[in-house]
Amino acid sequence: MNTMIATEGLTKVFGAKTVVDSVTLQVNRGEVLGFLGPNGAGKSTTMKMITGYLRPTAGRSSICGQDVLDSPIEAKRHLGYLPEGAPLYPDMSPRGFLMFIAAIRGLRGAEKAKRVDQAIAMTQLAEVLAQPIETLSKGFKRRVGLAQALLHDPDVLILDEPTDGLDPNQKHEVRKLIHDIAPTKAIIISTHILEEVEAVCSRAVVIAQGRVIADDTPAGLIARSPRHGAVTLTVAAARAEAVKNALSSIAGVGAVQQGKANGKGVLLTAFAKDGADVATAIAERAAAEHWPISNLHTERGNLDSVFRSLTNPTARKAA
């Protein structure tokens, strides 16, 4: 079976507030799903319901075909979970803690020692094994939390902000780790670091006010940016007006935006209409007419602006 995580109409109401509103998702083996959304959008609450920790007001959730409420223990056996904030027992040492988790996971003897050592190696904890967890830095604590989630080589990993508090090198290591183990697992990570989604996720789900408002590949999401496929060129100030008019006349070009002048000239951005490929046409025209341009590049657009326009309707109008 390929679908490892399935939710159906997950809804959570706290008092009068609907925090999660009918979230239906399927995550297959090999997928890394990035869960995006502003703070308070319902990411963590959704994850808590997927893991069976919180009972949903309505809807169901299953892990590897096991319903998290009907057969919680079977479902949790397949699950590795890093809760929000990576909570850990402060008095324990990382080794003691991991040995405890391994025992609960049913590992015994040599197998237990082997798995603990593997998890320690994967998360580079060797230097702090005997220290009480409360004395560790935020980065080490987060990695102890990760080691705990990875220990039993679970089919499903749910990681709530796995790289929060890590320095850039550690972030890179964790992303690499997620990337390496991804093919055999179904992984959900929540983050508000958008570059992380591009770096490790095969799929991005944006959630706002408890609803899924986008479910796409990171590239697909970026393509929704109005700047995606736009061509920006730097033209000598003297010819700027003429080039601007010429750009507008090219088929597929919509609006042309004139930016500020700098030392090299004026920035002009030609937006593509309906995802048309305008770069080639612009480059040919520029060559034919000998435009005095010092730079020409195609914009990728960025996830940042897509995220903002999706999650904050007023920002969209302003943009």
Add this chain to the structure above:
Amino acid sequence: MGNVPTIFRREFAGYFATPVAFIFIIIFLALAGSFTFYLGYFIERGNADLQTFFLFHPWLYLLLIPAVSMRLWAEERKQGTIELFLTLPISIAEAVVGKFLAAWAFVSLALALTFPMWITVNLLGEPDNGVIAAGYIGSLLMAGAYLAIGSCLSALTKNQVIAFVLTITVCFLFTAGGSSVVLGLIQSWAPEVVVNAVQSLSFMTHFQNISKGVIYVPDAIFFAAVILSWLAANILIVDLKKAD
């Protein structure tokens, strides 16, 4: 219940990770001793028994057991570790029982360390060691009952101080329920059924029965029932209060 031993070991070792265990044991022994000698006139009475030693156990537990039990669940909540703990492949019942047994074992250890009292009384005279054994068993059962109450109330809050105060209050009702003060207070307005019920729920009454040397089955069943029902409530509360 297969995970109970693993949870038990972690929890039990947890007491000794900080100085809490040592402080608790030292204070427990110091109080147990001074109650016996100064308040109970152990020497002056000249009797070769531990009646005065056991006499003060309900009050000793009333003071000290809430300090042990307050952290059981409140701390898990405060630290957020409850989310980690309960998303492991264990049942809530295993978690509750494992924690409770570890706390009970810890208090048992403190109680066992009062053995010099037993040696003393055996050196000074010829006590009925059967009566003493019954006293220890009764004391252990009563400690379990206090702990079960404390564990359950600890699951209600993430604030250990609130857990402590709540536990002391409820335990006080269960302890003093049999005393004339409390009975006098409710006798004036409550029907006799209620007065009798309160009296029969008093730990003191049942503990004193046992420590006289005869383990009456009803008294032992009483403590077992108290422990089991508070633990059942504990399981329910942990399950229902996960959200906040």
